[in-house]
Amino acid sequence: MGCGSGSVPKKARRTECNPEREEEEEICKVFTVEMGTLECDICFLPFQSEIYSNGHAACANCCINMERKCPSCNESMGDFRCRAMEKVLAGMTRPCRFKKHGCRETVRYTEARNHEEDLCCYAPYRCPFEGCACRGRLLYGHIMDTHSHGSSLAKLQKCEPFCVLLNRDKKSVFLVLNGGDVPTGRSLSLIRVCPYPQEGEGIGVDVKYKLVVHGGDRTSIRLEASMPVPFVRRLDGYKAKLFLFVPDAFWGSSGSVIVTMLD
Numbered sequence: 001m002g003c004g005s006g007s008v009p010k011k012a013r014r015t016e017c018n019p020e021r022e023e024e025e026e027i028c029k030v031f032t033v034e035m036g037t038l039e040c041d042i043c044f045l046p047f048q049s050e051i052y053s054n055g056h057a058a059c060a061n062c063c064i065n066m067e068r069k070c071p072s073c074n075e076s077m078g079d080f081r082c083r084a085m086e087k088v089l090a091g092m093t094r095p096c097r098f099k100k101h102g103c104r105e106t107v108r109y110t111e112a113r114n115h116e117e118d119l120c121c122y123a124p125y126r127c128p129f130e131g132c133a134c135r136g137r138l139l140y141g142h143i144m145d146t147h148s149h150g151s152s153l154a155k156l157q158k159c160e161p162f163c164v165l166l167n168r169d170k171k172s173v174f175l176v177l178n179g180g181d182v183p184t185g186r187s188l189s190l191i192r193v194c195p196y197p198q199e200g201e202g203i204g205v206d207v208k209y210k211l212v213v214h215g216g217d218r219t220s221i222r223l224e225a226s227m228p229v230p231f232v233r234r235l236d237g238y239k240a241k242l243f244l245f246v247p248d249a250f251w252g253s254s255g256s257v258i259v260t261m262l263d
Ligand SMILES: [Zn+2]
Pocket: 040, 041, 042, 043, 044, 045, 058, 059, 060, 061, 062, 063
């Protein structure tokens, strides 16, 4: 005979009403994890879906960058995935860090970075203008009030990284990005800062706009291109896929051009 459990079947015993026991079980479901233990040993970024291990652990990116040689012990990383750790991380979820700004998503540990840096509509960003300390979720109102001349036409200096244009409806804010990644000229592209589309309004659908550039020296020549204009809320790391090439000579003696935008 056991210690007083009588003939109560095992299953019934587990579900019997015992608030104290239930509370204990609830507590046992919650673990606190030190952040460093869930990061790659090499780049110190949170692990994403794939983890490789030879005893030391590395994320997929580092594994490729290090040509599969472990920087800690110099042994090969091989193709050994650390499935147990991957499984643990895949099962870990938490609320999005921008919950207090209104995001209701619960994200997997392995997808949190991607969500919070690129996808979350509630993430606050730094205003891209030099010297401006403003941070916010919807920067378009701030950019419109503080940094725009309220016009769909702007003078862009060759050395300026971008300038603001308003659409003719005076509500949509665009930036003309002035990229230096091409030889003998500049690459101009458009992004739409906001208003960010609401759910169901076609997030990810890029509307086409025409960018028109007049030379600084009042010639009648103009350059133009129609391009899909993506919503971009954060400039760091953004790279335009399509751009209008504006040759060095076009910037004239003033080193500037007049840019405008048409629907
Ligand atoms: Zn790494």
